[in-house]
Amino acid sequence: MHRVIAKLAGLTLLMLSALPSRAEEARQFRLSVPAEVAESGLMDYLLPRFALKTSRRAELVGGGAADAVISADPQAGTAVMARAGTVYALRLTGENAAARRFADWLSSDVGQRTIAAFEPEQGAPFAAARQQQAGPAPALDGDPALGREVALRHCARCHRTHDDDRSSGIGSTPSFPALRALPDWADRFTAFYVLNPHPAFLRVEGISPPFDPTRPPAIIPVELTLEEAEALMAYAASVAPADLGAEIVHQ
Template sequence: MRFALLCLSLALSASPSWGQEALGLASPDEVARSGLLKHILPRFSLKTGIRVVADDAGPMQIVTDAPGEPVFQRDGTIYLLRTEDDPRQQRFRDWLLSEIGKRTVESFQPPEGAPFSASFEVAAASVAPVVSGNAALGEKLSLAHCGRCHVIGPQNRMNGLGSTPSFPVLRSLPDWNNRFQQFYALNPHPAFTQVEGVTPPFNPERPPPIHPVSITLGDLEAIVAFVTAMQAADLGAPLQFQ
């Protein structure tokens, strides 16, 4: 009897803790109907003890338009994940972007239609973005708001943090436009950035760790216009191994 109780106790301690409120994840109908979420969510929950369920009103969202981080694609449609500044949501994001999460997505065999892919190499080439912002204003805003951490150009080449990529380096990346358009949703920016009419207010219990950055969508368009006109850094040819 004692042995049976011991086994039961060990089994319960090794099981996920369902006492916490489940995290809701909203998704487009085509993703929900495919069965993908029924495949990946229980596996994440069993791995981490964090319960995530499909919920159209959930705080996490899978969407097809920015902002968000690309997590998988199907039939040419790229799906992005939007999360809030919540440790459990960030844990789900990190898992979904990890090699284990990607393999879990790609191991799903839908009953009909094409499979999902978590690889985005084929999406590197894209149509040149249409820019309508004021580049001169964007330069001033970049120096004022972003120059604390990033080297913007010759104007502040002696400033910035050594661990933070410069604007010219970021401009050289294939996905530079998405990175700038969605910067406020990419860590560590959500902790101190507010975009008028887009981002939720800061949690009073978790104030920004540094002086907050407050901009409008018009300001963001100006910054993107400035970066669009910028000369990308020449990072040289890829290393060749023999």
């Protein structure tokens, strides 16, 4: 009897050793992202950091064979980031545990801060978009005079909103004229309401989601109507760009 049991145990171990390791399978997944996201370099920045934290690795593939898909359709999954008014969502297509781990990491505080820390060589920066809902990006039209009033009432807490204003703003925060001098100024102003740190304390009526009741704004919240947001962007477009001087040349 003991010999029979020993033989059965040996066969069981042999069969188990022939099976693929679930742990190894769960450490890899296939990820599909839009071309503009891949070309920005964001995945080259995110994925090594994710692998370092979790020992899970992603392979970038076409959408048809992916375990996780990031798309520019915010209704297709969970919003994870935004860029120039476009909100990107992540969805899982199966039960791959590594893909689930990536989704959880990307939506976490660490993942969201990693997205916000990435600085693309070209184009607008990416912003964390925790719980952002789809909404139309306001156009650069509206009443510049009303926009100036909105800027002085709300934006001047952190930004100097025009060249003649020397008494408001925070020294570490760029002024409107400085922002206007940047090549991607239109993208920044069009998507200002989803770019950090604005979602933490600012809402645009009919576009932004409600504040998370578990994370109330740390400062007096700002709520703008769509008319005020459009006016603010129209005013920003009318601000004269600052002279930031020539680009720094490294010796």
